[in-house]
Amino acid sequence: MAIDGIKIIDSGLAHDVYHTFMDLYDAGESIETIKATVEQFRVDNDDVDEELYITAYALALWEVGQLGNETLSQVEHIIKKGAFVNYLTESEGAPQEGRKRQQVLDQFWDKIRQPNLRLRKRRSYKTQTKLVFEEGDVLSFQMPDGAYRATILLLVSQHRGSCSYMFAMPTYTSPLRATIDDVRNSEIMGIIIEPKSRLGFNVVGITHKDLLPIADKFEHIGHFEIKPSAQCCGTQTGAVDFESFASTFSNFNNIIDIKKTAKTHPKQVFSVIQLLQ
Template sequence: MAIDGVKIIDSDDGYDIYLTITERYKDGENVETILQDVLAQAENFCTDELYSEIYWTALAYSLWKIGFLNDEIREKALAIIKGGASQMWNKVFEKSQKSRQKALDKLALQLKSENPRPLKRAKITKQKTPYFEEGDVLSIQMQQGYGVCFVSAVDQTPRKLEYHLACTRLLQKEPPSMDDFLKSKIAGSKNGGFLRADRWFNHKDLKELLPHLKKIGKVKFAPFKLGELSPAKELEDFYNKITADPKVWGFRLIDTARFVEAVIEDTDKSVAR
């Protein structure tokens, strides 16, 4: 796991812990449930002395940040700080152990008192109704022609609504059918194990593109993994993904049908099964 610096939240593990706790807290989840989920992963994080230090200090800081640090985790983190920064820091960055200790000493002062400005939970408004569902197949009308994509995931929490749209390589003059979709190719890993064709839109940005999108069917997916999550907000982002050069971006073209277990709905043929 990458370590970018000596600060308390300055590594992949630190960010994972911090974001898990703060984001789920802001979504309104029970703090004890969140904490138990993070504690259940302790063995996966604490693989050696260095990563144990990162885990417990990041956990303590994250709980302090939201105003729910309990005595047990506070004392665990303070004991680690008192024992001193791991000598392994000098192997991560040259002569970094002293700098890390300064960050730990600052944390100790924070942990010994309550956070005067804990993060607040977001005010949850009425949840939005998604425009599309997972498995929907969509025609894309662009200046360059028509493309096609499918909704690989809809990510909804009380504070956000995001859509993952996987574009196939189809680009033609006429509106695509489900047959066109199933005969198309899609970007995938060189071993074919996961897709590399995903575009990621938030609810607000996708609303602007709705006049260019039309549902033409729905499928049930065969098992697959998403190997890439690319943020997007404009119609041109679809075209760029559809026409990306495999040699430049290091992917292979795979039959789209490989990722489809069944066609549930075909708008043109009025098929529902």
């Protein structure tokens, strides 16, 4: 349970509940469909998680004018139970934070008991249609020390009007510019994601706005057809310019020594071929 503060939307669970609700709402889904999806966050919740869940859910419902008496009663019950307040006061030894949380809950209760007179409308977000690169593009670029690296555009993510490019990290490094075959025959950084042992590939993420000015730093050398099941990100690093992008690749001398046999280490190298259809 990741909790950052005492506000209604201040925990990982609350963020997931609220933003899942609103993303589906903005996508045009019916309230019934949204409710069924959000209910999946209610599995095996303890008392604190239940408070985080139901308050975030109620806030979303209230904002769109769909808060009914049943959910309102659940909020009243969970506030009286005081699970999070007790957790902060007793388990965390932070009575002052507990009192602040109670104030937040009291204000929240006063708010949602009244009809919302300014309902949140469904929002439409602009989709970026003129992409810098396409998913599956294989690119070569030169590091500040003169060595060449390669990257594969694993995924283009468009969410709430933001467009981001997720570049996978092949271990190719050479004084010579990579060819498409060099990259195909190389390895790639990834991580095993438990509990289902799914493979996620480590990526460098950069926004469309930040990629545009540095696009000429990359040379398009080919294209791979990537399996949809392989478009799963593991460890993610953010970049805002070419310097920060390249710095992610600068410690490859250490990274490429990690082999599949190093089962105790979460990062591993895999064949690039595992990406391909």
